[in-house]
Amino acid sequence: MIRSHTPRLPKAIARAALLLAAIAASSFGLSHSAAAEGLVIGIAKLASAGPVFVAIDRGYFTEQGFEPVLKYFEAAQPIAVAAASGDIDVGATGLTAGFYNMAGQGVLKIVAGQSHEKPGYQSNAVIASLNGFNGGLKSLENLAGKSIGIAAVGSTTHYALGLIAEKYRIDLKAIRIVPLQTIPNMVSALRGGQIDGLVVPSTAAMPLLRDGQAKLLGYVGDETPWQIGAVFTSSKTALEKRDFVTRFITAYRKGARDFFEAFNGPSGKTVDGERAEGILAIVSKYTGQSPATLKDIIPYVDPDARLNVKDVVKQIRWYQAQGFIGPNVDPTVVFDMSQIVETPAP
The missing domain is CATH 3.40.190.10 (Periplasmic binding protein-like II)
Incomplete structure (x- = not known):
């Protein structure tokens, strides 16, 4: 048998070499992260x-x-x-x-x-509560005299409601606009029957529609891009x-x-x-x-x-x-x- 004569590092030196390699790798990781x-x-x-x-x-x-x-x-x-x-x-x-x-x-x-x-896309929806629907809010043409929840005065939902009112020749002042500040508040108000309808992101509208807690009146993109x-x-x-x-x-x-x-x-x-x-x-x-x-x-x-x-x-x-x-x-x-x-x- 031929024995290898390759010199071996003492165990202490080998451990030190491994430690230095680990420190170098760690330092690289820190510098990379810091960058x-x-x-x-x-x-x-x-x-x-x-x-x-x-x-x-x-x-x-x-x-x-x-x-x-x-x-x-x-x-x-x-x-x-x-x-x-x-x-x-x-x-x-x-x-x-x-x-x-x-x-x-x-x-x-x-x-x-x-x-x-944009038409064909469902970014925001106009929906009616069950009370609102039963009370006559069955289409966008019926918005006058109804209470409609929006996120806030001057919000995207407020602007969308304004565009829809203009399209259907409804005086925006004839709609009772209810600012509710957050999406959870909007959903809660509709479920509780406190408002007739909502202009709300479809992310929040879809569960309400699927659970039968609201009626779809239309998507904003289809009405007013x-x-x-x-x-x-x-x-x-x-x-x-x-x-x-x-x-x-x-x-x-x-x-x-x-x-x-x-x-x-x-x-x-x-x-x-x-x-x-x-x-x-x-x-x-x-x-x-x-x-x-x-x-x-x-x-x-x-x-x-x-x-x-x-x-x-x-x-x-x-x-x-x-x-x-x-x-x-x-x-x-x-x-x-x-x-x-x-x-x-x-």
């Missing part, structure tokens, strides 16, 4: 935040050097406040009068589009951390593209196939809604996160006409056009 930049994103647990969920789950923010953290809110307005105060870095939610007031004062900037109300949501940040961040914002949008757009391609086939909207199932599973994971429920309430998200700038200006003018925004607010100051990709004119 990741913190990113706090403010959203609501709604399907419209799907691109954010996808971008986190598939590592798109990590690819851009971020360590993303989600901060959940019950309504859109607090997200705008959090972005203005620096409690979050970026918000992605519906556009409200409160947001426009802060943006009009130079505090916030829109940097990309989020969800759109508009740019409901946007991605925004503080003006300070937009100005001083431009690369930060650009990298966020790059990752967000990848999530938006995946979301779009999962639900939009060559012949239109579809939620069939493995790709859709994968996205539904991701959104379900972050919202707590089942894939079966989410399948029926998919909002429209532009694959390039484009923004309908003209529609946003229209919204601001409507809020000004209602007295919710100062008449001297210049709509152009709410945009960071160096980041925005604008929706092309039809």
Whole structure:
């Protein structure tokens, strides 16, 4: 037998070598982790935040050097406040009068589009309580004289109700508008028969409809298409951390593209196939809604996160006409056009 003459390290030296290797690996891990930049994103647990969920789950923010953290809110307005105060870095939610007031004062900037109300998509619904339905609220044409719950004065649901009233030539003042502040409050008020109806995200409407606790009057997107949501940040961040914002949008757009391609086939909207199932599973994971429920309430998200700038200006003018925004607010100051990709004119 031929014995190997390869010298062996003494056990103490071998243990020291292993220890040094472990320390080196640990140090690499710490430095790698330290290199990741913190990113706090403010959203609501709604399907419209799907691109954010996808971008986190598939590592798109990590690819851009971020360590993303989600901060959940019950309504859109607090997200705008959090972005203005620096409690979050970026918000992605519906556009409200409160947001426009802060943006009009130079505090916030829109940097990309989020969800759109569009025919065939179920972002928000108008539903009637059983008491309201039995009392005559059987269609959108019957809104006059009824009590309709919304999230808040100047909210996306308030604006949607205004557009629907205008379409059906109903004086908005003839509708008893009831601000309920949060989605849980809205659902509770409808279940308790305290209101005749609601304008509410379909994420909350669908369980009520399936349980027979409400009647569907229509989807906002089918009635009055508009740019409901946007991605925004503080003006300070937009100005001083431009690369930060650009990298966020790059990752967000990848999530938006995946979301779009999962639900939009060559012949239109579809939620069939493995790709859709994968996205539904991701959104379900972050919202707590089942894939079966989410399948029926998919909002429209532009694959390039484009923004309908003209529609946003229209919204601001409507809020000004209602007295919710100062008449001297210049709509152009709410945009960071160096980041925005604008929706092309039809």
